[in-house]
Amino acid sequence: MEEKDTLRVIIAGAGIAGLSAAIALERVSAVPNLNIQLYEQAPELLEIGASIAISPNGMRTLEKLGVHEALTDEVGYRGPSGIPQIFRHWKTDRVVSVDNHTDVPDPRHHTTRFHRGHLHSTLLKHVPAQSIHLNKKVVRAEIRQDGVSLLFEDGNSAHGDILIGADGIRSKVRQSFIPDYKLRFTGKVFMRATFDASLVEGKIPDLPADSMHWWGPKDNFFASRLGKGQYTTVGAYDDPRTTEELERNIFWGQRGNVDFLRERYKDWNPTIRALTQLTPYTNLYPNFAGDALPTWVFGSRATLIGDAAHAHGGAFAAGGSLALDDALALGLAFKHAFNPSSTRPSFAVENIVKALKLYGKTRQPHAARLLRIVHNQIGQRPRVDITAEEEDAALVAKMKSRPNTAWLSEHDVEAAFAATVEQLEAEDAIEESQSLGNTKLGETPGQVIELKGSKI
Ligand SMILES: Cc1cc2nc3c(=O)[nH]c(=O)nc-3n(C[C@H](O)[C@H](O)[C@H](O)COP(=O)(O)OP(=O)(O)OC[C@H]3O[C@@H](n4cnc5c(N)ncnc54)[C@H](O)[C@@H]3O)c2cc1C
Structure with missing residues (x-):
């Protein structure tokens, strides 16, 4: 096959994952002649x-991608205590437990809360506008030996050498390669709102300046200031409906009924009651999750990134950070496989496979670990055959014994990538020495196949 001078990378979806992938391929890989x-x-x-x-x-990855504005106090919000998560009792308002950063010396890297739109538009400034094609709804993806294609609803198509599916949790790219992949409703619906912080700040006595997570026996409630003077409230409740019923009745981002939020939290502590009264609206986000993927490399030329690759349903609020780390890993994999310092990087298919394999092997086990936790939690319902005191004791015990998730929130994707490179190089060396050994035995590679065949 003739080798090309330019490598055409087509990305489905321009959300957090798609944009950060474009930035990482440009800046982190530094491979010339990427289109x-x-x-x-x-x-x-x-x-x-x-x-x-x-x-x-x-946050560290945003810095490595050169998206420095996202680290300022202008776009995102970090509370004054420096504690990333504070968990309070729904009724007494008492702080029951906290998550702490374990190794985050730079305060700019502390957990930061954004309006998704602000983070998205910050990333957008780092991607050339002419490379983003709007109104292009992917209906199917295809891989051939010599390239990849995206087919759009408008009947047009786009072609390239590598395809990255960054089209979110309901990815059409993923569906093209794994047609029977299913999402399951996790049983939780989130009621989200963002509004001007002046609606609540100064209006509620003792409103904490830090982000707060209140837990009740079934529901929970989150409230936080965000960057750019915004504020958010998020109520999460259990919905007993099945996946099919949910899909028929609630679509992602649908406007909810704010009175339902107020009613749901009417017995909670006064701060929450006041927050729900001042929350002007709610949008509904039913939570879905899917299994870990069997592979992250499709037909030697395609991969997935972000929610398309790991449908974890927003657990641990990890979606944005995972997408950013996926992008960084992809950039590092391109850099390693295509050697940008050579005068003419080779875009041969074996290097494409090498890049995608390095990326997949770096990220797949990490995502699979998270998905195991998510799927273990689905369907766990609080006990109903206990007294109020027992229920409260169980709640407090659950809050105090939350697992340490620093492996997720402080994951070092560069170290994981370096370990993958080392592992794959060791495997290649073993394979090479085995094939050399076999070659000696049989003298020519052709005879090796015969020798192996005769053993079987
Ligand atoms: C509208 C929206 C609102 C969200 N709000 C929140 C939130 O408030 N809080 C939160 O924690 N997470 C939210 N998320 C999810 C969060 O953005 C992701 O979990 C995380 O950032 C990973 O990003 P992603 O790029 O993989 O997925 P997404 O952010 O879902 O981005 C996927 C992108 O692909 C596009 N796309 C999807 N299907 C197709 C298709 N067939 N053809 C072409 N393009 C396609 C989408 O329009 C979107 O731009 C939201 C996602 C979306 C799309």
Whole structure:
């Protein structure tokens, strides 16, 4: 096959994962002659969504991607205590437990809360506008021996050498390669709102300046200031409906009924009651999750990134940070496989496979670990056959015994990548020495196959 001078990378989706992948391939890989094009279904890129948390791993990655504005106090918000998560009792308001950063010396890397739209538009400034094609809804992806294609709803298509599916939790790219992949409703619906902080600040006595997570026996409630003077409230409740019923009745981001939020939390402590009264609206986000993928490399030329690769349903508020780390790993993998310092990097298919394999092997085990936790939690319902005192004791015990998630929130993706490189190089060396040994035995590679065959 003739080797090309330019490597055409087509990315489905221009969300957090798609944009950060484009930035990482440009800046981290530094591979020359990459032609990166993004295809996004939205007709315009609006500041949509609600709050999104980025933990230290994601904040460090934003810095490595050169998105320095995201680390300032202008775009995101870090509370005064420096504690990333504070958990309070729903009724007494007492702090029951906290998560602490374990090794995050730079305060700019502390867990930061953004409006998703602000983080998205910050990333957008780092991607050339002419490389983003709007109104391009992917309906199918295809891989051939010599390239990849995205087919759009409008009947047009785009072609490239590598395909990155960054089209979110309901990825059409993933569906093209794993048609029977299913998402399951986790049983939780989130009621989210973002609004001007002046609606609540100064209006509620003792409103904490730090982000707060109140836990009740079934529901929980989150409230935080965000960057750019915004504030968020998030109520999460159990919904007993099945996946099919949920899909028929609630779509992602649908406007909810704010009176339902107020009613749901009417017996909680006065701060929460006041927050729900002042919350002007809610949007509903039913939570779905899917299994870990069997592979992250499809047909030697395609991969997935972000929620498309790990449908973890927003658990541990890790989605944004995972997407950023995926992007950094992809950039490092391109750098390693295509050797940008050579005068003419080789875009041969074996190097494409090498890049995607390095990326997948770095990220797949990490995502699988998270998905195991998520799936273990689905369907766990609080006991109903206990007294109020027992229920409260169980709640407090659960809050205090939350697992340490520093492996997730402080994950070092560069170290994971270096370990993958080492592991794959060791495996290659063993394979090479085995094949050399076999060659000696049989003298020519052709005879090796015969020798092996005769053994079987
Ligand atoms: C509108 C929206 C609001 C969100 N709000 C929140 C929030 O408030 N809090 C939170 O924690 N997380 C939110 N998320 C999810 C969060 O952004 C992700 O978990 C995380 O950032 C990983 O990003 P991602 O790029 O993989 O996925 P996403 O952020 O979902 O981005 C996927 C992108 O692909 C595009 N896309 C999807 N299907 C197609 C298609 N067929 N063809 C072309 N393009 C396609 C989408 O329009 C989107 O731009 C939201 C996602 C979206 C899309």
